[in-house]
Amino acid sequence: MPDGTLARTEVVVTDGVTIGRPCCGVPQCKNPLENNHHRFCSVDPDHKKLETTCAIEGCNCPVTRDSKSGKYRKACDDPVHVKMEGANVESLCSGKSKTQCQKVAKLDNAMSSLDPPQLPADLTVALPIQDGDEWYKHDAQTGAVCLVRPAVMTSTGVLDTQPEMSHPAVDCESKDTPPKLKAIFRRQRTNNEQLVVRPCGVINGHGTMYHHETVSNVLIMIEQLYSLPRARKPQHLIYDSNCNALREVLNQCIKFFDGMGMCIDAFHHKNKHKASDTFCRDRCDMKAYPELLDDNGKYYFNSSIAKQTNVWFGAFHNICREMTPASIPITHT
Missing domain, CATH: 3.30.420 (Nucleotidyltransferase; domain 5)
Incomplete structure (x- = not known):
């Protein structure tokens, strides 16, 4: 001392x-998957039933078949839900999956704490994004559906840039604001x-x-x-x-x-x-x-x-x- x-x-x-690694999509469920291609475990019957239920949160309708391929969708026959699944497939084809973003973000965050001489020049000021919940935005006028991924800084604690809370009547969102559309189309990890x-x-x-x-x-x-x-x-x-x-x-x-x-x-x-x-x-x-x-x-x-x-x-x-x-x-x- x-x-x-x-x-x-x-x-x-x-x-x-x-x-x-792949895990059951039900929060707090630690049961292993019967097959790594499944989204939910088979140990709990209620979880297993979700494989044949529409993937959109709050929808309990059964999944339907695609008229072209004949394969089962992960959504019901609701047009908006079908477009949400299409937006998910498009995001997978773009190569910008949530898992890839999460891996790169946390690796960069770990490297950013090393001494500057040990870092490449392009990583010394890296500010990666933090894990965020994905949701889908639906435009009622055009019918378009897009996938939204929020970009949140990985800084822990309270950020200096965090806005101060003002009067609740000013900051609260309108009651007419539609809820965020969420779904579990992919395996959770x-x-x-x-x-x-x-x-x-x-x-x-x-x-x-x-x-x-x-x-x-x-x-x-x-x-x-x-x-x-x-x-x-x-x-x-x-x-x-x-x-x-x-x-x-x-x-x-x-x-x-x-x-x-x-x-x-x-x-x-x-x-x-x-x-x-x-x-x-x-x-x-x-x-x-x-x-x-x-x-x-x-x-x-x-x-x-x-x-x-x-x-x-x-x-x-x-x-x-x-x-x-x-x-x-x-x-x-």
Whole structure:
């Protein structure tokens, strides 16, 4: 420590990497698919029945056959639903699938945290997009249907560019605004693998995030991992969204994290979190903990090790993307 005293400090860093495999399209369902070409599992009869039901959210009509090919559609005979399926097929032919965008975005985000000398010139200012829900926009006048993919920055915490909330009567959308049309035409994939890495680079554990990498899921994973027999709870957990995770811990009174430092990666804390967020600055800054600094006041531990590991780990995406859960070795480590 900077004052010359000695102390034992164990640190772990966690971050997610996109190694998505096919999974059931019903949220929170962890049952494996009977076949990787299916969209829903066969373990639950209600989920299996969805294979022959219109893919548009809220429609329970059965699917119909295509008059030209004779094959079953994934939509009913509603003209708008048929056009939505056509827009989905067109997006697949363009090569800009959600999975490809997600893979490139998260890999770029991981590389952006490395030191500038290690990066190619075209990646030093990369600002990739975050996973977003797709929906379909229908123009009632022309009858046209198009697929919409929102572009959201990957910055964690609160963005400086986030608009301030004004009067609710001004900001709320009109009640006449039509609801977004959503559908499950394609196989759903797990969102990411959440790695827990020691500063030396050893992967200490992992968890599969099926639909979203929420801070509550990360906290549950950390608690389960270090509650195993003979497991030692670390003194510090470093995570890009630890300001939100710490708020969750305080609001839910989660006793497991008592006495554990919850800091944000030094790169993210400096560049991707709002400077006016006093809670984040006071409670999640690595500089507030002397045991995390060396004699010169610099960071003793590599807080970006998880993202650096993700660059290597992400190379296995093309190998694992079509595997079943039983075929992916990491799911059993």
